[in-house]
Amino acid sequence: MILLRTVEGVRAHFPQRWTEWLMVIPALGIGIALHIQPHLFDTAPHYAAIKSWAEESTWEVIILTSALFRLAALVINGSLPWFRFTPHLRLAGALVGGAIWSQFSLGSLFTHFAIGSSLGPVVSYGTLALIEFVNVFRAARAVGAWAREF
């Protein structure tokens, strides 16, 4: 019964939450890539600044943890009557995701200015950061609606 309700809740809200679902993919992907390739940042020059801020293992923990929390919030999605804080988890996930992709984008930009590395990652990670800004707004809107009800 709860499984059906959860599936129905995910299906009903997917049109409004698809960008948040989408952002779980690169987070899980990069987290798994960092786990499989512990020296990922050594493979390309544009990671130099990012590596100077934290090692691959630290990034892996941060990225995977935020992705899994976000996935849990999207799946629960108000299906459990006793847990009413999924908007807050979604907002936290969006903020953390925005911070991660902003750092990746800024790090790639700084490395470009420092050693002339590729601008491609700046655009890619920058786009992910922009999507996360949209998710921040949507999740914050849900928090506002929650605050009004409670």
Added chain:
Amino acid sequence: MPQWSPINFDSVANGLWVVIALLLSAIGIRHGWNRGEGVPSRDRPAPSVEVAGALIDTRHTQALIDALGLLTVTLTEMRKLLIELNRQMEDRIESDERRARLSEQVMESLERFGRDVRDLRDEIGRSNRRG
């Protein structure tokens, strides 16, 4: 970043990101407070729904539902009135029938009385002739 720049672009960029994130959060929370999340639910139905590719304004649907509800109530009241009217008509018919039966009984009594009077008169006549 170029060493010749006095501006710490690292801090500026991060600060800019933090400001944008906080602004979006604040605007989003305010938007949600004023207008809700915008996700349709049973308590807050969407202003329009898509049915077979066409957008239906749910306010019109709701107005139609309200009108149908009113019509149903009106029809129920009319049915009750008709039932009451039928009952009253049946009562009147029954009372008319009772009246008719009573009239019949009165007529029969009067005829019997008339016959008794005639018999008595004949008896009195016969007694006078004998006497």
